[in-house]
Amino acid sequence: MTAKVLQIIRRAKLPLSKAELAEETGVSLSAISVHVERLLEEKLIEVSKIGVSSGGRKPRQYALNKNIGLILSIELGTSFVHIALTNFNCEILYLTTSDIDITDGPDRVLTRIHELVDQMLLENKVDKVSIKGIGIGIPGPVDFSMGIPISPTIMPGWDKYPIREFWSKYFDCPCYVDNDVNTMALGEHAKGLQFEVSNLIYVKVGSGIGSGIIYDGVLYRGSTGSAGDIGHFDIGSDVVCWCGNKGCLEASAGGKAIVSKGKERALSHRSEYLLQILNSRGKLTIDDIGTGVLQLDSTSVALVRESGTSIGRVIASIVNFANPDLVVIGGRVAEFGDIFLAAIRQSVYQRSLPLATRNLIINKSVLGNMAGLIGGAFMTIDQIIIQSTDNEADIILK
Structure with a gap:
C-alpha cells in the first residue's frame, strides 16, 4: 500500500492531503498516516504546502520529493543516441547527444554510450551513487521482462544481448529496457498530457514507423512485446521492405522511403531544389526534405x-x-509542419467510421523529440515503485 500511496502522490497534478489520499485509496485516515509517515521518513515525499482549514487544523499537503535521486535515461536510435539525467519528476537536468551507428553492434555502441555517460557525470559533478535507475529505449522489439532485444532486424548482433547486465557492471541500480516508441508513448501520456487521456496511440514517424499504445491508462505491450508494430501493415504496394515482405507501410511511407523517392524524383528533374543538393553532396537526407517543405x-x-x-x-x-x-x-x-499532420487527419477521417472519430483528436506530440527521454525516466521510476514491497522499507531506493 505504501507504494500505491506514492504512485498516487506522484501522479497527482496538485499536492494531496492525508484525507484526500484516504478518499482516493479507500482506506482509513489512520492507515494512510502510517504510509505517509514512512514515505516522509524515506524522504520520498515532502510537505509541499499547507492547505486551507475547513474548521480544524490546516492540512498538510504532500508531493513527490523530486530531488531524492537521479534517473539516467537513454534513447538509442539507428544513427544517434540521446542521454539525459532527470530528477524524479522526469525533468531533464542534463542532456547530451552523439552520433552512433547501431550496426556497429552492442559492445561497441554501449561502450561508447558509457563513455558519454561518464563524461556527463564528470562535467556536471554528479556522483554515480545518486543515480537510482536506468531506462533505455531502443529501436527494436524488446522482451521487457528480460530487458533484452528480440530479433531486431535493423540491429545486427543485438538479438538477446544482455543490456541490463552491461550497465550493472558500472551502476548499482536497476535497469529497464523497452522499445523506443513505448517510452515515447509513456512520456507523452504522463508528462505531455498529464494523464488526461486514458486511451491513446502514439505514432512515431522517423526512419521507420511504429506506435505505442496506452489502453485504459496503462501501456499495452502485447503478449511478447511486439504490440504497436504498425510499420509492417500491408498497404498493397510492390515495394520490398527490409523485413522481406512487400507492401509494408514503413517501406513506402517511412523516412528512408521518403528520401529514396526524393532521390528518384530529383534525378528525373522534378525538383531542382533536391537535385542541387544531390549534385553537391551526393546524397539526400530526411532533413533536406523537411527544409524543402519549409521552402515550399x-x-x-x-x-x-x-x-x-x-x-x-x-x-x-x-x-x-x-x-x-x-x-x-x-x-x-x-x-515538418502542418502539411504532414493535415494529410494524416484527412485520410483518417475519410476512412474511419463516424462513431470511432466522433470525439477523436489527432495532434502532434506535445513533448516532441524529448518524449523518449522523459518517457524512459517515467518508465524507470514506475518500475522501481511497482517492484517495491511494504515489507522492505528501503527497497524503493537503494
Missing part, C-alpha cells in the same frame, strides 16, 4: 503529403478497431 518545394511537399496519406490509411484501421481518444504523431517527420 513542390516535390518535397508532395512526398510528405503522400507519406501522411498512407500512414493515415493504416491509422484509420487502428481507430476503427481500438477507438482511442487521441492519436499522437511524433518522430522526425512529424516536425
Whole structure:
C-alpha cells in the first residue's frame, strides 16, 4: 500500500492531503498516516504546502520529493543516441547527444554510450551513487521482462544481448529496457498530457514507423512485446521492405522511403531544389526534405503529403478497431509542419467510421523529440515503485 500511496502522490497534478489520499485509496485516515509517515521518513515525499482549514487544523499537503535521486535515461536510435539525467519528476537536468551507428553492434555502441555517460557525470559533478535507475529505449522489439532485444532486424548482433547486465557492471541500480516508441508513448501520456487521456496511440514517424499504445491508462505491450508494430501493415504496394515482405507501410511511407523517392524524383528533374543538393553532396537526407517543405518545394511537399496519406490509411484501421481518444504523431517527420499532420487527419477521417472519430483528436506530440527521454525516466521510476514491497522499507531506493 505504501507504494500505491506514492504512485498516487506522484501522479497527482496538485499536492494531496492525508484525507484526500484516504478518499482516493479507500482506506482509513489512520492507515494512510502510517504510509505517509514512512514515505516522509524515506524522504520520498515532502510537505509541499499547507492547505486551507475547513474548521480544524490546516492540512498538510504532500508531493513527490523530486530531488531524492537521479534517473539516467537513454534513447538509442539507428544513427544517434540521446542521454539525459532527470530528477524524479522526469525533468531533464542534463542532456547530451552523439552520433552512433547501431550496426556497429552492442559492445561497441554501449561502450561508447558509457563513455558519454561518464563524461556527463564528470562535467556536471554528479556522483554515480545518486543515480537510482536506468531506462533505455531502443529501436527494436524488446522482451521487457528480460530487458533484452528480440530479433531486431535493423540491429545486427543485438538479438538477446544482455543490456541490463552491461550497465550493472558500472551502476548499482536497476535497469529497464523497452522499445523506443513505448517510452515515447509513456512520456507523452504522463508528462505531455498529464494523464488526461486514458486511451491513446502514439505514432512515431522517423526512419521507420511504429506506435505505442496506452489502453485504459496503462501501456499495452502485447503478449511478447511486439504490440504497436504498425510499420509492417500491408498497404498493397510492390515495394520490398527490409523485413522481406512487400507492401509494408514503413517501406513506402517511412523516412528512408521518403528520401529514396526524393532521390528518384530529383534525378528525373522534378525538383531542382533536391537535385542541387544531390549534385553537391551526393546524397539526400530526411532533413533536406523537411527544409524543402519549409521552402515550399513542390516535390518535397508532395512526398510528405503522400507519406501522411498512407500512414493515415493504416491509422484509420487502428481507430476503427481500438477507438482511442487521441492519436499522437511524433518522430522526425512529424516536425515538418502542418502539411504532414493535415494529410494524416484527412485520410483518417475519410476512412474511419463516424462513431470511432466522433470525439477523436489527432495532434502532434506535445513533448516532441524529448518524449523518449522523459518517457524512459517515467518508465524507470514506475518500475522501481511497482517492484517495491511494504515489507522492505528501503527497497524503493537503494
